[in-house]
Amino acid sequence: MKRAWKIGWKILVCLVLLVWIFHAIFLNEAKAAAGQRGVAWGSLPRAEQWQQAWTHGPHELWAQVTLIHPGALALSVLLMAMTIVLGVVRWRMVLRVHGLNLPWTRAAEISLVAHFFNSFLLGSTGGDLLKAYYAARETHHKKTEAVMTVFADRLIGLWAMLLFASVMMVPNLGLLQTHGRLRAVALMVLAMLAACSILAFLAFRGGVSRKWGGARDWLRRLPQGERIDRLLESCREFGRQPLFLTRTLAVSMGLNAFCVLQVIVLCWGLQIKVPPMALFLIVPIIICISAVPITPAGLGVRENLFVFLLAGATMQVPPTLALAVSLLAYAGSLFWSIVGGIVYVTFREKHHLTEAELQENGAETVNIAQS
Numbered sequence: 001m002k003r004a005w006k007i008g009w010k011i012l013v014c015l016v017l018l019v020w021i022f023h024a025i026f027l028n029e030a031k032a033a034a035g036q037r038g039v040a041w042g043s044l045p046r047a048e049q050w051q052q053a054w055t056h057g058p059h060e061l062w063a064q065v066t067l068i069h070p071g072a073l074a075l076s077v078l079l080m081a082m083t084i085v086l087g088v089v090r091w092r093m094v095l096r097v098h099g100l101n102l103p104w105t106r107a108a109e110i111s112l113v114a115h116f117f118n119s120f121l122l123g124s125t126g127g128d129l130l131k132a133y134y135a136a137r138e139t140h141h142k143k144t145e146a147v148m149t150v151f152a153d154r155l156i157g158l159w160a161m162l163l164f165a166s167v168m169m170v171p172n173l174g175l176l177q178t179h180g181r182l183r184a185v186a187l188m189v190l191a192m193l194a195a196c197s198i199l200a201f202l203a204f205r206g207g208v209s210r211k212w213g214g215a216r217d218w219l220r221r222l223p224q225g226e227r228i229d230r231l232l233e234s235c236r237e238f239g240r241q242p243l244f245l246t247r248t249l250a251v252s253m254g255l256n257a258f259c260v261l262q263v264i265v266l267c268w269g270l271q272i273k274v275p276p277m278a279l280f281l282i283v284p285i286i287i288c289i290s291a292v293p294i295t296p297a298g299l300g301v302r303e304n305l306f307v308f309l310l311a312g313a314t315m316q317v318p319p320t321l322a323l324a325v326s327l328l329a330y331a332g333s334l335f336w337s338i339v340g341g342i343v344y345v346t347f348r349e350k351h352h353l354t355e356a357e358l359q360e361n362g363a364e365t366v367n368i369a370q371s
Contacts (some may be wrong), residue, residue, distance in 0.1 A: 004250040017300030021307055023050075025319045026057025033060075064270070064324045072269025073328065080332040086255040087111055087157070090248050094153045097236065097241055099190050102138055109343050110134045111154040116340030119333060128154060137226040148234040152203070156245075158291060160201050160252030165284035172281045179314040182282065185305070187286050204239035255286060266328050272321055274310065302326055318360075 015334045030053040034041045041049070088104070088111045094196040095102050102110075110131055118127030128150050135146040169176060169186055238244055260283045265275050286309070291300040306326035 013300070021300070021304045021323065022057070022061075023053065025061070025307070025323055026053035029053070029060045030056045033364070038162050047361075061320055061323065064318075064320045067270055067328060068266065068324075068328060069269040072265050076262045076265045076269070076328065077332045079258050079265060080336055080342045083255050083262075084111060084115060084336055085253055086258065087153075090156070090251045090255070091149065093244070093251065094156070094238070094312055095146070095147045097238055097244055098142055099144060100135075100139055100146055100149070102135070106138070112336070112340035113344045114340070115333075116344055117342075118339045119337035145237075152235065152238055155196070155200055155203065156248050157252055157255070158288070159193075159196045160249055161256055161284055161291075162189060162196055163249075163290050164253060164256040165189050165281060165288055166193050166282040168277075168284065171277055175278055175281070177310065177315070181312055182285070182309055182314070185285050185289060186281075189288050192288060203235045204245070205236070205364055228265045229295070240328065242319070259283060259287060262332060263325060263329055264329055266325050270321055270324060270328075272317055274315060274317060274327065278315070299330075302330070312316040 021073075027049065030049065031041045032160065033056050053126055085108075088108050091111065092102060092104070092107050095107070099141060113134070114127035114131035115297050116127070117130050132150040135150060138145040160292075166189060176186060195232070260280050260281040263283045267274050267279070286302060286305045292301075303323055303326045307319050307322045308327070309315065310322040311319040
């Protein structure tokens with residue numbers, strides 16, 4: 001029941017946010033269409049306004065989405081692929097800290113499967129849990145460390161995106177002064193950066209146990225204390241590597257740039273005139289806030305933020321086009337999620353065949369030894 005409630009309220013929030021933003025945009029489109037026909041919108045009953053909104057609005061949104069230049073759409077999908085590739089590069093760097101040299105193809109398979117489950121499972125951590133599960137199965141003696149690499153990779157990625165957004169506030173100071181909505185969410189991102197920096201420092205460098213020598217002994221006496229202590233120790237290993245954070249941060253910054261370029265290409269394909277420098281701030285902010293596990297895959301939160309930040313008086317992007325950008329960006333992610341789903345089917349089959357082969361070989365070895 002607890003699990004069902006946790007999933008249920010996330011679905012409910014997601015649906016409420018999606019219905020809210022779609023309804024507001026559809027009403028706006030229906031009002032504009034009524035004005036063109038000479039119909040007094042204010043004189044219509046609310047029920048009829050809503051009926052016209054959900055009759056006219058979806059058609060108008062679809063018309064805006066299909067305006068995208070095919071070349072721009074294809075390029076945006078390729079740019080999304082680059083973010084996944086760089087994510088694999090960074091995870092393999094994290095794995096190598098603990099001496100886990102996962103082959104490129106296997107790391108890519110696991111990452112695509114995780115991307116599939118992050119998009120389609122209810123909640124934002126389903127893919128990460130499966131990624132940790134498969135990573136642990138790749139080793140016999142460092143399962144705890146393999147699981148911790150998934151947490152470290154996610155933490156580094158989030159911290160790098162928050163830092164990227166914060167740095168991009170500097171060349172956008174003028175925009176922040178005139179864009180009140182953007183200024184409000186920028187302050188939220190700065191607060192998230194501070195909290196994430198503290199968490200990263202405590203995870204990678206240590207905290208209480210350095211000041212109080214008995215902290216580790218007390219921790220080991222807790223239920224599952226030995227396992228928790230090993231998790232903390234595996235985290236400390238990342239902080240001991242002198243160039244690890246610098247290298248992973250560089251890869252993360254490249255990944256963040258590709259995320260922004262994807263939206264820039266979509267805006268170009270829809271002929272939306274938004275300064276690219278502004279998008280280098282707006283897009284990371286949207287990604288950071290959407291990463292908060294409020295709805296499945298950030299659905300609803302992301303769409304509201306795109307409309308909230310692009311459709312205001314400062315940016316002057318039509319709300320329907322702002323929503324179209326968000327949906328098309330998500331479509332690029334869904335494309336690779338479907339690829340990840342196909343990989344998952346074949347990955348499971350190969351994994352189970354390998355396990356069966358190993359068990360069969362092990363049984364033959366036992367039989368030979370007994371004979």
